[in-house]
């Protein structure tokens with residue numbers, strides 16, 4: 316089990332750092348009444364924003380309606396999901412706290428109107444609204460600042476982090492040198508999730524404990540920069556092919572769709588091509604580049620996504636088929652995209668989902684095939700790919 320889960324604080328008091336901020340947040344909630352400002356928690360990744368929000372609700376006995384703002388792509392979903400919660404004046408005995416997590420993830424498009432919607436919701440809400448964001452400088456944060464009391468979480472001093480890490484080691488009955496502990500506490504720059512992960516990962520090198528493939532992939536999928544991603548991949552205890560495979564099935568089973576998904580799959584396909592070359596040539600030294608390709612290419616796409624580790628869900632044969640023919644697939648996209656006067660990535664996100672459903676009809680497939688000259692076998696591939 317991952318220590319970040321096992322040692323997730325159980326109460327607000329157990330958390331590391333920012334004690335004053337935690338206390339003033341509690342008093343914001345206690346004093347809140349209709350018309351009061353919302354609260355906005357701002358702080359770097361892994362410092363405990365989400366954790367603090369949940370523990371606060373628990374401590375003050377609020378029922379929490381949690382919404383990850385980056386999930387809500389349209390104003391309508393946002394309004395549907397929080398509208399209800401802002402209106403209902405506790406029908407049930409328990410009061411409600413509305414938590415909008417990762418508000419800097421709500422799409423930045425000007426015409427979207429989500430920020431305005433949230434502002435209006437804050438003004439009208441019968442229930443307190445708490446928000447969290449990473450980036451103080453983001454447009455969303457700046458705009459929402461007007462209706463919020465802002466609570467800034469800052470990196471706790473390394474010695475506090477060291478104490479926390481020591482407490483974990485004690486619970487585990489393990490020991491590592493003070494020097495290494497301080498090092499972790501300093502390099503994590505306030506990212507406690509990272510510190511705990513590094514502590515656990517570092518120990519896995521020794522014989523006390525070995526990291527599982529699941530843990531390594533989970534670390535990879537949640538890493539925030541390339542070096543973290545490289546570390547995670549290098550800890551993978553299995554075969555390189557399985558490593559690529561597990562990343563693939565996690566992405567495919569995630570909610571990531573559209574262009575982003577296409578870009579992720581292309582990264583994986585590049586890694587797979589390299590693996591193929593290694594297998595064919597026996598040049599094992601090329602393996603060193605595998606993690607680099609995966610980490611370098613994927614990290615841009617992984618940031619801000621929450622992707623859970625998922626074991627194989629589609630038959631491996633199908634995956635292999637998709638991979639082996641990914642080059643041909645790209646050509647087919649290119650061709651169809653050209654005919655539809657759109658880009659390949661637009662094609663994958665905007666057209667493919669529909670086309671792949673329509674391809675279910677043999678008649679349609681034949682028509683497409685005769686217009687485009689793309690073989691039916693390739694159209695089948697397109698159909699499978701579009702529906703995963």
Ligand SMILES: Nc1ncnc2c1ncn2[C@@H]1O[C@H](COP(=O)(O)OP(=O)(O)OP(=O)(O)O)[C@@H](O)[C@H]1O
Nearest residue numbers: 319322323330331360361362363364365366507508
């Ligand atoms: N202040 C803290 N005290 C103790 N543990 C912490 C603290 N902050 C983070 N952690 C650990 O890191 C994990 C992740 O924290 P959390 O998800 O709350 O961070 P976050 O600030 O919301 O990050 P993100 O910006 O990526 O959403 C927690 O489950 C916990 O194990």
Ligand SMILES: [Mg+2]
Nearest residue numbers: 364365366416
């Ligand atoms: Mg969070």
